[in-house]
Amino acid sequence: MRQIFLDTETTGLYPNQGHRIIEIAAVELVNRRLTNNHYHVYLNPDREIDEGAQNVHGISLEFLQDKPRFPDVVDEFLDFIAGAELIIHNAPFDLGFLNMELGRLERPEVQTVCNGVIDTLRMAKDMRPGQRNNLDALCRHYGIDNSKRTLHGALLDAELLADVYMAMTRGQESLMMELDDQVSQLDHSDMPVQRGPLRVLHASAEELAEHAAYLQGLSKGSPCIWVEVMADTVKEQQ
Incomplete structure (x- = not known):
């Protein structure tokens, strides 16, 4: 399964x-392994950045001019996410901005390009009701190092989200492994074994004659018990 952890700054x-x-x-x-393949881009918004937003992410309009x-x-962005399952923290926020940008270009919404969307904020609220579930809080809860996150940044946040999501869903993976182990350890010794009737194939007269000649060769003039057994077998078949 191909999954994409997505984040934006605005x-x-x-x-x-x-x-x-x-x-x-x-x-x-x-398949639950980071591939080191990522997409990252800064964009010129052609408008001012709110002071509050700049205080959060630290990106200036001067930096974005070129x-x-x-x-x-x-x-290239749509090609990268095409067919993947998107995993976003507070998905309505990012999808709202992406779909607004796509709408300006008369392009279809993100949800029509990807293979579903998972909102990790909703997941966290279901798992940890009544607690803080922003990315920093989840990093602390799962013991993920976020010391480099002095400001919000889309790439770092997407990478941290990948670690958080893996931690959030690791219990499901462990449960499936535990169930597999239980199945493999089941004692099947008392289970009935169904067998069909055994089919007995008797030797033909030609085969019996060849076997008798072989036994006579083994005896070399001395008594051979297998000659007697062979004689009794022939009598039983007659």
């Missing part, structure tokens, strides 16, 4: 108020 909180994406990161996982715009990267 100019603000509300795509319907004209805020734009300024960073996209996607980290690939195949970066591509979303239409320049849309095809």
